[in-house]
Amino acid sequence: MTTRLLDLASPTAGRRPGITSVCSAHPLVIAAALAQGRDDGTDVLIEATCNQVNQEGGYTGMTPADFRRFVEEIADRVGFDRARLILGGDHLGPNPWKALPAEEALARAGAMVAAYVEAGFTKIHLDTSMGCRGEPEALPDAVTAGRAARLAAISEAAGPEGSEKPVYIIGTEVPIPGGAFEALDHLAVTRPEAALETVAVHRAAFADAGVAGAFERTLGVVVQPGVEFGNENVVVYDRPAAAALSAALDRMPGLVFEAHSTDYQPAEALAALVQDGFAILKVGPGLTFALREALYGLDRIAAVMDGLAEDDTLAAAMERLMVAEPGHWAKYYPGDASAQRIQRHYSYSDRIRYYWPHRAASGAVERLLSRLAGRHIPETLVSQYLGPFYPAVAAGTLAARPDALLRAAVQRALAPYRAACGIGS
Structure with a gap:
């Protein structure tokens, strides 16, 4: 090596x-x-x-x-x-x-x-x-x-x-x-x-x-x-x-x-x-940013399919966790309360990545994936909440399953790196 x-x-x-x-x-x-x-x-x-x-x-x-x-x-x-x-x-x-x-x-x-x-x-x-x-x-x-x-x-x-x-x-x-x-x-x-x-x-x-x-x-x-x-x-x-x-x-x-x-x-x-x-x-952060986007897309799909209250979503669970334990983000995200709330979830710095191993976060992700496991996800909802993957899902080259969609999200973020290094060209 x-x-x-x-x-x-x-x-x-x-x-x-x-x-x-x-x-x-x-x-x-x-x-x-x-x-x-x-x-x-x-x-x-x-x-x-x-x-x-x-x-x-x-x-x-x-x-x-x-x-x-x-x-x-x-x-x-x-x-x-x-x-x-x-x-x-x-x-x-x-x-x-x-x-x-x-x-x-x-x-x-x-x-x-x-x-x-x-x-x-x-x-x-x-x-x-x-x-x-x-x-x-x-x-x-x-x-x-x-x-x-x-x-x-x-x-x-x-x-x-x-x-x-x-x-x-x-x-x-x-x-x-x-x-x-x-x-x-x-x-x-x-x-x-x-x-x-x-x-x-x-x-x-x-x-x-x-x-x-x-x-x-x-x-x-x-x-x-x-x-x-x-x-x-x-x-x-x-x-x-x-x-x-x-x-x-x-x-x-x-x-x-x-x-x-x-x-x-x-x-x-x-x-x-x-x-x-x-x-x-x-x-690094660019990959977990892409993963978070896909998780939040699946979160919205689950909320629509099951009529979930906002408090029952993954995003709400992550917000509660980050507000309760601000050590990983507080000194990095300036601005008022509204600006900090947006940055907690959507900042390029992606400091939310430090929270995914937390028991509360991993439990919320497991609940989301369990909720969607084995179920048919309409491609129209993929179009609405996970738009970049709709063409492949509609063409039948990407399964509308949570695991496949999450992997596809990370690999989409890696694709320009592969091309830059001459892989797949």
Whole structure:
């Protein structure tokens, strides 16, 4: 798997390869992505973040070994070949413990990196750019690189003897995970000189730490190509604005760029990103956003079919839960009560995704799916509430079943990524 990832840095016939990084722990999203990979006969890259999955459980309650088992069980269920599964760890560094003194936070980060590698994750993004207690919010490149090299040394020593060594992603210009808080109209693209300096200082730091070999397996650099999304808008890739950054790859042999926050980019923008060397396209909230749209469409269908009161709907259950437990959204959604209510459900940042594992939410989803299970859903209601899927349902190529419609929703969101990476073309 390491070799297959490193192939991303080897353009063929003038075409640069790309891969989609599915950054989600939602079982329906993962199942849809793996089913698509099964049908396409392609590898599937699924990544977990440091806050989501770590040796202490993260907010999902899963360790890296737990997450691997979780994904592999889904793979077996949908018939996806485990040998084509690539697991990655994203933003691995002190971020979950940055309120602690640096040494303590880095010790925990080291334990996390070791846990990821021991669990068989083969793509490791080392992100040590944030300050810890008493430090500036952002650190100089040299400090960041030194800390990344320290974690790389732990990574290299982890795992069973003879096991496959991971590839690494470095870089400090990381967009805000999950999208920006405010409306955006443009972004500053990473300067080519800054990207080159990042590579140079990391190369030197890895050598100083005695892990120069690990740097030879460094695949990518996280940069800001000028893409992002806020709560209500998306900044679309401006190819001319990123031309100088893209050209800098000619001075970085063996490396590609990794683009974060590519959610909601139009198909032509994603294709341009890959052709410009942003070979790893990370997407997460955009997939759970699509899933939520489909769940809410099914929710309205059930309400019409059974004459449900509004209080009995999935949307009402999610509203009650989010109002009762505002920790995942309150500081991210500005505005008055009406604006916040809309953002709770419909924001591009999709912070509702943090609530789906909650017992109240999962129970509400189970009730909805049970209500519709085995029943005939009129295609006219699909047309009304799940319009994008009406043509396929009417043509008989998509079953009007909840499971099929939910999977189709996620795969529709993945379709422009497949096209950008040359799959199915």
